[in-house]
Amino acid sequence: MAKKNQQRRADPGHKQCPLCEHKAKYIDWKNYPTLKPFVDYFGNIRQRYYTGMCLKHQKMLRTAIERARFMGVLAYRK
Amino acid sequence: MPILTPSSEDVRIYEVAVLYPYPINQKEEQLLLKEVEQVFTEAGGKQVEKDVWGNRGLAYSIGGHTEGNFVIYYYEMDPSKIKEVDEALLIIPNLLRHLIVKPPKDYQVLKYSDQYSKWLKERETETQKRERETEEALKKKVADRAKRQAKRAEEQKKETEESAAPIEKKKLTAELDKIISDDELDL
Structure with missing residues (x-):
């Protein structure tokens, strides 16, 4: 069984949540450096599948990014 | 704060x-x-x-x-x-x-200027980290190359010793005598 596990590639669907590591309770829209890695070149929010974010944090991230976009901190579209 | x-x-x-x-x-x-x-x-x-x-x-x-x-x-x-x-x-x-x-x-209020300076520091350390990593990789490469060269040099030495050693002196003289004493050769 161990051999089988070694051969299998890491499933991108089973990553650790990058914000659960810091035990984030709230994502601030004013904190640009934390939001930036979760936005791609075109200004879209990165999918949960690729970042490994948990659903709770993804929802918080979405509100934070939308607020930041409204205030002109992040772009809607590049 | x-x-x-x-x-x-x-x-x-x-x-x-x-x-x-x-x-x-x-x-x-x-x-x-x-x-x-x-x-x-x-x-x-x-x-x-x-x-x-x-x-x-x-x-x-x-x-x-x-x-x-x-x-x-x-x-x-x-x-x-x-x-x-x-x-x-x-x-x-x-x-x-x-x-x-x-x-x-x-909620903890973090002044923007403080946060900015903190972020800059973190960014600096990140770039420094990357530089250090590249340097370490380079050093490792150099060390590996040196090791390989040393190994190669040793192998070459061994080979030359082996190629030089095999024929012993007595055998050599005996064979030379044989050739000299050979009548069929007209020198």
């Missing part, structure tokens, strides 16, 4: 962000900020904290402006009055955007 907690149960703490254009007269700026603060005082708000970001570039042009000034207020006020404040802020001319947010319980 001040932690925001409302003084009584009837009031809440609100975070109000205000954005106005950057190239602006000092007089106009003062008037605008006074007007904004007046809105809160009329609604019976009490200022807890104020954070001035200063001018920074916008991600997209708002009302023809590519740069803006941010000011973030933390006000303590009655939740029933917040709607009035929101509407009053909408009417103020020359105010590009405003955003009212309820910060979570025990």
Whole structure:
């Protein structure tokens, strides 16, 4: 069984949540450096599948990014 | 870092962000900020904290402006009055955007300038880390190469010794004698 596990590639669907590591309770829209890695070149929010974010944090991230976009901190579209 | 907690149960703490254009007269700026603060005082708000970001570039042009000034207020006020404040802020001319947010319980106010300097430091350390890693990789490469060369040199030495050693002196002389004493060779 161990051999089988070694051969299998890491499933991108089973990553650790990058914000659960810091035990984030709230994502601030004013904190640009934390939001930036979760936005791609075109200004879209990165999918949960690729970042490994948990659903709770993804929802918080979405509100934070939308607020930041409204205030002109992040772009809607590049 | 001040932690925001409302003084009584009837009031809440609100975070109000205000954005106005950057190239602006000092007089106009003062008037605008006074007007904004007046809105809160009329609604019976009490200022807890104020954070001035200063001018920074916008991600997209708002009302023809590519740069803006941010000011973030933390006000303590009655939740029933917040709607009035929101509407009053909408009417103020020359105010590009405003955003009212309820910060979570025990929210820590971090001054933007402090955060920025902290972020810069982190970024620096990150770049330093990358440089260190590349340097380490290079060193490892050099060391590996040196090791390999040493190994090769040793192998070569061994080979030369082996190739030189096999024929012993006695055998050599005997064979030479044999060749010399051979009658069939006409030298």
